Amino acid sequence: MEFKSLGDLALHFAALPTIHTHELQKGLERCAVRIEKTAKDEIGQYQAAVGPFPAWAELADSTEQEKARLGYPADSPLERTRAMANEITHEVNGLEAVIGARDTEAGRILVYHEFGTSKMPPRPVLGPAAFRNKDFVLKLIGRAALSGLLGGEQIHPALGYDQEV
Numbered sequence: 001m002e003f004k005s006l007g008d009l010a011l012h013f014a015a016l017p018t019i020h021t022h023e024l025q026k027g028l029e030r031c032a033v034r035i036e037k038t039a040k041d042e043i044g045q046y047q048a049a050v051g052p053f054p055a056w057a058e059l060a061d062s063t064e065q066e067k068a069r070l071g072y073p074a075d076s077p078l079e080r081t082r083a084m085a086n087e088i089t090h091e092v093n094g095l096e097a098v099i100g101a102r103d104t105e106a107g108r109i110l111v112y113h114e115f116g117t118s119k120m121p122p123r124p125v126l127g128p129a130a131f132r133n134k135d136f137v138l139k140l141i142g143r144a145a146l147s148g149l150l151g152g153e154q155i156h157p158a159l160g161y162d163q164e165v
Contacts, residue, residue: 001150020148024095027144031137032090032097039088039099039129044079047123051131057121077123084110088126099126 003009049055059067059077067073072080079085083106090099101107116122130137 020145021095023144023148024141025092027140028092028095028097031133031140032092032099034136035099035126035129035133036088036090038132039125040085042125042129043082043085044073044076046075046077047125047128050128053124053128053131054122056123078110078113078125084113099130101126 001012003012046058047056056077059075064074067076067080070080084101087102087104087107087110088099089102090097092098101110110125112120113123114126115124
């Protein structure tokens with residue numbers, strides 16, 4: 001960047017906090033969308049262990065029999081009507097992103113599955129979705145932070161932030 005005067009430089013520095021925050025919010029939004037999509041895609045398929053989250057236990061035979069009786073697909077844990085997946089959402093406020101389930105019956109049931117109960121093993125969805133996207137989040141937020149510090153300018157490819165994440 002070149003500045004024609006000290007006044008132009010001062011204006012640039014004055015705008016940086018706003019630009020920086022805006023770039024980070026855009027990055028957080030993209031991260032939240034990605035984690036939400038990953039969580040929704042996990043429902044209906046057995047998940048392997050990832051990070052501190054356990055692999056999903058097989059559904060009990062009685063559960064599979066009840067699903068079959070009601071006409072729901074077999075071997076599709078947490079998926080009957082997609083109701084739980086449809087309750088997963090995200091919200092970005094300031095420099096905070098929250099990915100979770102709406103406060104509905106299906107959303108509350110998803111929370112029970114996330115942590116398990118005394119009668120049901122955990123089948124976490126939200127935590128693993130965030131963990132699986134860790135590299136994406138780190139790279140994207142790094143790019144957003146750097147872009148914000150540069151006043152929203154494009155980042156030079158030599159810095160390694162040019163690839164789409």
